[in-house]
Amino acid sequence: MTATPDNSATEGEPIADEILAAVSDYLDGALAAERRTEVEQKLASDPDWKRAHAELAETRDALSGLQKARAPGSFNEDVTSTIHQRSAGRFFGRRTLGDRVPFGVLLVVALVILIPIAYLMWSSSTGSLRHEAEPSGDGSGRGSQHLIPKP
């Protein structure tokens, strides 16, 4: 990459990008010891390197000196109320069984319970889980004795 001309008339010759890149790494503390020593020597002797260091350090200081923007006072309330609204109040709170236990496990448990019940119902002559009523000795059902009054 080639150096681009600087628009500022007071800044003199543009600084090569490789110098700026090295100084940028130097400011980040991202250079190996040997390279760092080389850069320090350049900074001590070469005006272009000195200028690059001064300008980049100034830019970096200006950025780090920017005021820290703070979230508005109502931020916490706004976020939590948004969550409540979107989830119709269900999002917070203890999790339901479905959240805690995997769906597959719930399915297996349901099948283990439902299959025997279904088998009992299928094999029952009444079509339900109730026992068939015992027929009474005189041929009439137990219930009919209560239903038909004696003369």
Added chain:
Amino acid sequence: MSELERTLLRRLRDRDERAFRELLELHRDRVYNITFRMLGNRAEAEDVAQEVFISVFKTVDQFREESKFSTWLYRVAVNHCKNRIKYLARRHDRDRDELDENSHQANGAAVGVPVRAAQPDRALEGAQMERLLQEAIGNLDDDHRIVVVLRDIEDLSIEEICEITGLPDGTVKSRLHRARLALRKKLQRHV
């Protein structure tokens, strides 16, 4: 990850509202600062920061604890900012197209934004400098903006920025150089 963070995460996974409020207290200003510096607009920044925390809360089960929680949180914040920047750019283009169309319909009536007069003598002072820098950051493309915000404003390490952005070390450094170079040029014009 500290034991305190692990406990907080466990409670978050249990959808404990108090844990969520603690999380907000711990990270809201930093997340807001990132979104504000990325977007340059307080209303947008607040909206995006809210969405960041909602996303984090909804997807906290997906956090695998392979990195610091804050790294994951900032990654979510950066992704939300990138999406919002794209959305705003699309909306801006659409609005501009409509504006152009309207201006043509009005028989070429001039529609323009008045250019603010430069005030170089005061540019370095307080709010002016703040505005100038924010404007310069806003002129960077989003890839460069992300690294400069995370490194020079939030003071995160290069390693952490690599984790957040998923970029290799060299790419982060070169983007940082370019971003600083662009900012330096922008500032020199006003100083």
